[in-house]
Amino acid sequence: MANVKLVYYYLISHFFKICLLPLIALVATKASNLNQEDVQNLWFHLQHNIVALTILFAVVTLGSVIHFMTRPRPVYLVDYSCHLPPPSQKVTVQKIVECINKNRELDYSSKILPEDSSVDFFFRVLQRSGLGEETYVPEALLNVPPIQTMEAARMETEQVIFDAIDNLLANTKVNTRDIGIIIVNSSMFNPTPSLSAMVVNKYKLRSNIKSFNLGGMGCSAGVIAIDLAKDLLQVHKNTYALVVSTENLTRNLYIGDNRSMLVANCLFRVGGAAILLSNKSGDQRRAKYKLLHTVRTHTGADDKSFRCVQQEDDDSGKTGVSLTKDITSVASRTITKNIATLGPLVLPLSGKVLFFITYIRKKCFNDKIKHYVPDFKRAIDHFCIHAGGRALIDELEKNLGLLPIDVEPSRSTLHRFGNTSSSSIWYELAYTEAKGRMKKGNKAWQIALGSGFKCNSAVWVALRNVKPSVNSPWEHCVAKYPIKLDF
Structure with a gap:
């Protein structure tokens, strides 16, 4: 069966070349x-x-x-940078235990912290989450009691964003006055003035800059920001677009007993990325990648999809992000729709033919026929699956028929940095580079899920053999990965 498949893929992929051979022979005979x-x-x-x-x-x-x-217009990814927090912000499971116990001893009577049963649930989830012993949390949350003021939240976000942008500008040598577009996405923290205005003020960007701030769009907002930048770069000539993806934990730590809201505390950690895009033809020589496709899928018209990830108050009035039992089925359906749109764009002819035949059979003859799951490994070389959790990575690995090495960047990112929300796909791309696997012509697929409910994809092609940038977040630890985890 495997040999039959190989013959099929070869014949279909080279169909036109095979048909052209008799024509060439005929013309050559006539000419002679x-x-x-x-x-x-x-x-x-x-x-x-x-x-x-x-x-x-x-x-x-x-x-x-x-x-x-x-x-x-072609859109080039000149370079990008991921924030690496200082060692003082590292947390182990034991350190989290100590912080919670200290806070409970300090003010147990106020009942602002989870009850014992909820704390046990929290640690069970944490131990099976796939996170390692070197993830990072904000300084303010390591304090006893935790500091959740607006000032502390601003300090966290400024540290993440400014560090990532500083390193990006140092690596690219781009003059900030040449940046014509700035897009910042942060789902949960959107102060006034906006985060994009904060960047404009810090780096003294020009007054006619096109500035955008994306909020409330979940972990898939990083691809949304790239898609928006791509559209803007079709209109505005010879300019740079600076995209910043981050999230804020200081103001969003849930301190109640609702288990569906405690899960977020287990997974989310500090992180952020700054990405420099260009539509200048001269940047093709130094850029790392060219953007091939962006595909956005939004199933929010369905009530279950809309409500499966929602920020709300629990019975005690404490705010958190609730995850419903429908999230697994919603995510699966949304991913399927996104793949159905992306497949025809990236698959070779052999895959497109099978995809089309299955689609016609399902629509016209039998609706119960399973969707054709293409072999994306024939079109994509590297996979950057949002590190939203071990279960999400497991599910996509299974559904897409991927190998352990295909999801290695996602598992390693989850273990080393945790779920850094919309920026996680950039830590994963940086991991692939740090391992020396990104070769000229390779295609990388970034796929992320977010509230709403959304599934968004971006596909890039490497313009050269890509080496890790200076101050890569994996610079001092990539040799330790991959790590075998036993659950």
């Missing part, structure tokens, strides 16, 4: 039989049809010009 008189007749015919040839040449030239002027 031409004598001098035939050649003279052909030349005579061309001389007396000069007007027709001129018109044909003009039409071809005009068509080429129109195609050149109207084709989408």
Whole structure:
């Protein structure tokens, strides 16, 4: 069966080349039989049809010009940088235990902290989450009692964003005055002035900059920001777009007993990334990647999808993010729709044919036929699956038929940095680079899920053999990975 599949993939992928061979042989045979008189007749015919040839040449030239002027502008990823918090912010499971116990001893009577049963649940989830002993939390949450003021939240966000941008600017040597677009996405923390305004103020960006702040869009907002930047770079010529993806934990630590809200405390950690995009043709020589596709899927019209991840108050009035039991089925359905759109864009002809046949059979003959799951490994070289949790990575590994090495960047990122929300897909791409696996022509697929409910994808192609940037977050620890985890 495996050999039959290989023969099928080869025949379909090279179908046009195979069909072209007899035509080439026929033309070559005819050309070899031409004598001098035939050649003279052909030349005579061309001389007396000069007007027709001129018109044909003009039409071809005009068509080429129109195609050149109207084709989408290429979007290049010049470089990106991920925030690496200081060692003082590292937390182990034991350190988290100590902090919770100290806070309970300090003010147990106020009942602002989880009850014993909820604390036990918290640690059971934490131990099976896939997170390691070197993730990071904000300084304010390591304090006893935790500091959850607006000032502390601003300090956390400024530390993450400014560190990532500083390193990016140092690596790219781009003048901040040349940046024409700034997009910042943070789902849970959106102060006034906005985070994008904070970046404009810090780096003294020009007054006519196109500034955008994306809030409440969940862990998939990083791809949304890239998609928005791509559209803007089609309109604004010869400029740079700075995209910043982050999240804030200081103001969003849940301190109640609702178990569906405690899960977020187990998974989310400090992180952020800054990405520099360009539509300048001259940047192709130094850019790491070119953006091929972005696909956004939103199933929020369905009530279950809309409510499966929701920020709300529990029975005690404490705010947290609730996860309903529908989230697994919602995520599966949304991913399927996203893949159905992305597949025809990236799959080779052999995969597209099978995809189309299954689609027609399902629509016209039997709705119970399972969706065709393409072999994406024939089109994609590297997978950056949002490190939202061990269960999410397991599910996508199974459904997409991936190998352990395909999901290694996601598992390693989850273990080393935790769920850093929308920036996790950039830590995963950095991991692939740090391992020396990103070669010229390789394609990388970033896929992320978020509240709403959304599934968003971005596909990049490497323009060269990509080496890790200076101050990569994996610079001092990549040799330890992958790590075998036993659950």
